[in-house]
Amino acid sequence: MMTQTMIAPETLEDALAAMHAEPGSMALAGGATLVAMMNAGLVEPNSLVALRHVDTLRGTRQLDDGGIELGAMRRHRETALETPFKDGQTVLSYAASQIANPTVRNMGTLGGSIAFNDPGADYPAALVAANATILIVGATGTREVSAEAFFVDWYTTALEAGELVAGVRVPAALVGSIGHYEKLARIAGDFAVASVALQVTWSGDSIAAARIAIGGSGPTPLHLAEADDMLIGTGADSDALSKAGLLLAQAADPVDDVRASADYRRKVIPRLLAKAMREIAPAREAA
Template sequence: MIEGYDAVKYYRPTNLDDALKLLAGDPDARCISGGASLVAMMNADLVQPSALVSLKAIAELQGIRSFPDGLIVGAMTKHQIVANDSRFTGGLEVIRSAAANIGHPAIRAVGTIGGSISLADPSADYPAALVAAEARIEIASHRGRRFVPAHEFFITYYTTALEPDEMVVAVHLAAPPGASVSAYRKVGRTEGDFATASVAFCGAFSGGQCTFARVAVGGCGDTPVRSAEANALLVGASPNSASVARAAEALVGACDPVDDVRGSADYRRLLVRRLLPRVFAQASQKAAN
């Protein structure tokens, strides 16, 4: 039992199979990684798990592994590890930038990528970056494993494609084309806060013009916002092209923001209009260098 939570059992398995068996045996059990978000939700009576399954002792879930076709990030990899890893370059730099924008150093030292994306807060930093990078989320249960594209993993506010007996075990990132670049920017009320709005960009440039583009917006809908129209408008554009502003308007049209303590819906739309040109120009500059 956990002190202060007399009805909550606590397990600390040392291998993935045991963790999955515990989840399969109790549909009300929850995985706990860094714990910052889950414990806060428990304190606020937003969730009441019957048991907590700690993932801290499972070596398989730790660290970043390189392969010829990309990177695999274990679910228990801390934000600070991702933020400081030089292997996130080119089109994958957006992931490192997102990690570096999460909270404060103390939060980045304990929070994990698996825990963050499993919470599925649309104002968090990872979701938009993972969607722009076309990441795949590896999910496991006692029944086996499956892979879900990031844009399908996030279903709505605080809801993912995970079934009750499933957990995130890794994030798979395909090696981007050699000439690719990426950028990430967000605006928050204060330093370290969740995003009022954020924009993640992955793409490539040749001769100063964009040759492919993938954009995702955070904080402006129940999931990261994508727009095929905006991506198409950016192809062939340079930072000073009028089509960049049109792409921003296409993104704004795809957004469905709300009014909350971080800002109004109209303010969020304004931020998207401002952030996309800046992110696009930043990526273009990286390509030029």
């Protein structure tokens, strides 16, 4: 069967109504993934609801409490370059800057990426490290789900049929915290073999707060409060880092695929965590 229609509504209400009017409709955001899948015959939506004219899905809103709301149609390029982020919120711009290549970053959107939830994608772990929430709209209204709860399984999210991602809310990070995203890929521009997203706050020579999320190593980003706690009060010495890294590696649920074996991914997680800590050293010294 071929896609029958494509409409491009100007309001969110009309987009939601169109999704409901035609069962089997799919939202079209940047098209970087969806159009490639249609070309390959992997999906055949009855109708496409293009979101490009829905102004309320664009833009950035600074919140009074230091948080930021990002619209679902925000392109990866904007998140990488036009940074409204402060302190540890920068984990998101680091992640966005490592997505694919300039062409894909110009096309792809925040909402499209997280709705698709490719396990090798860069935003999911960064959003979990940033403790972000996902804003979801549907026929019955709006709901807000933590990033940790939003990514449910391989290519599966908390979105129900007919719902759309409206945006993402990124809470204020601790003053002086540092954000970083460390990605291992086979070649520049590829999806992650594994990745580490971090928010770390130093107090003098020791870590006062940490939030670590692992990407590319299971169906959803991995966050363990116990691993965060292993770094707190330490100077990020190699012993503390390898204990936290090993705990995360044991809890990860990677698979063997074309990019790497599950075993390799487990081995790489502690090394990526240590590398991420080395990479943030200059930012720490400058703070």
